Structures are given as C-alpha cells and as structure tokens.
C-alpha cells in the first residue's frame with residue numbers, strides 16, 4: 001500500500017538530505033526558468049516537502065509570491081523552521097494536492113504550479129493534475145517532475161538508477177525510501193492519461209509528457225501543460 005505523506009524521522013532525514021544537496025534542485029529550477037518563472041509571479045508548489053525548493057527559488061527570485069503545500073504536518077513544520085533559519089518569509093500550508101480545499105483563494109491565480117518528486121506517491125493522479133490546472137491562471141503553466149516505474153526505463157536509465165542508489169550519499173532509511181519510490185511509481189502511460197483527463201476538465205493549450213534524467217542520473221517523468229488563455 002502506498003503511503004502518501006512523509007512524516008516523523010523520514011521527514012527529518014529527507015530535510016537533512018535535501019538541505020545538504022541543493023544542486024539536486026538545479027535541473028528542476030532550469031525547467032522552471034524554461035517555463036517562464038519570473039520575479040513578481042505567483043508560484044504554488046504542491047507536495048513541497050521541507051521547503052528546499054522554496055528557499056532556493058526565493059534567493060534567485062526575491063519577489064516571487066511563493067506558496068508551498070504538503071500533506072505532512074511534519075514537513076510543513078520543518079519547512080517553516082528552515083525558511084525562518086534562512087531568513088526567508090515564505091508561506092507553507094498543510095493540504096492535499098489532490099483537493100483544492102485550503103487553496104481556494106489561489107484558484108485561477110498562479111502563473112506557475114509546480115511539483116517535484118512527489119506525484120509517484122499519490123493515489124489519485126488525475127485529481128492532482130486537476131488541482132494544478134485549477135490553480136493556474138489562464139495562460140499559466142503547470143510542471144510536474146516525478147518518478148516512473150522501472151519497467152518504463154530504458155537500459156541506460158536503469159543503469160543510471162542503480163548507480164545512483166549505489167552511491168548512498170545519505171542514511172539507510174532514505175536509501176530504502178528512494179529504492180521503493182520507483183517500484184511503486186506509476187507507469188508513463190498513467191501520467192499521460194491522468195494529465196489528459198485533467199486537461200479535458202480545464203482546457204489546455206499545450207501538453208507534454210517525457211522522460212529524462214534529473215541531472216544526477218535518476219530517470220523521471222516530466223509533465224508540462226499550459227492552461228488555455230481566457
């Protein structure tokens with residue numbers, strides 16, 4: 001059975017790993033730059049975890065209106081503490097990415113709705129894409145990057161994943177989390193279908209799903225869509 005939220009000591013371990021390896025966010029930040037992120041925009045990060053991406057983005061784009069949302073109260077607490085330690089005034093909310101509840105005020109307002117390395121944990125993938133598209137303003141973009149099942153890897157992708165796991169630069173608890181993450185991740189076609197389903201509810205002008213590595217060798221799926229302009 002999938003467990004969606006990351007809590008307790010696993011949340012603490014995740015934060016230790018993420019805050020010590022900010023380069024792992026480089027590729028995702030580059031994707032956001034490609035998607036047009038710019039100072040002054042409203043950006044919502046679903047399944048934000050312990051706030052590493054928010055701290056990185058707010059250093060690079062100091063006047064972003066940035067809201068991070070996570071299902072784990074532990075993650076939200078750690079993210080708030082981490083942002084305060086880093087001297088950043090950032091907003092984090094407790095909420096489920098598969099529901100608009102608690103984010104109604106942001107509906108149709110976000111220039112960019114993003115999610116990194118989390119949608120493979122979800123049980124209702126179409127609902128999560130639906131939330132993303134509902135939060136985006138007309139013409140706004142959504143971008144998810146998350147894991148795929150190993151059967152969707154090509155051979156070089158599989159080798160890259162094994163090499164990555166074998167590097168073990170963090171503690172054993174996180175090692176198991178990462179190994180399992182790909183095994184219970186959705187298939188590429190599940191992502192395609194979920195995004196297409198959500199896009200029928202909220203029309204989009206662009207839609208793309210593709211696989212590549214994450215800058216440090218881990219194969220991931222990327223899902224991009226742009227809400228149709230009003």
Ligand SMILES: C[S@@+](CC[C@H](N)C(=O)[O-])C[C@H]1O[C@@H](n2cnc3c(N)ncnc32)[C@H](O)[C@@H]1O
Pocket residue numbers: 004005006007018046047048049050052053069070071072075095096097098115116117118121122
């Ligand atoms: C592997 S972490 C990634 C965190 C962050 N996006 C990053 O890249 O550092 C996955 C996060 O998704 C959160 N999560 C899982 N299911 C969720 C849901 N239904 N709604 C919101 N957050 C969720 C977990 O609690 C966890 O913090």
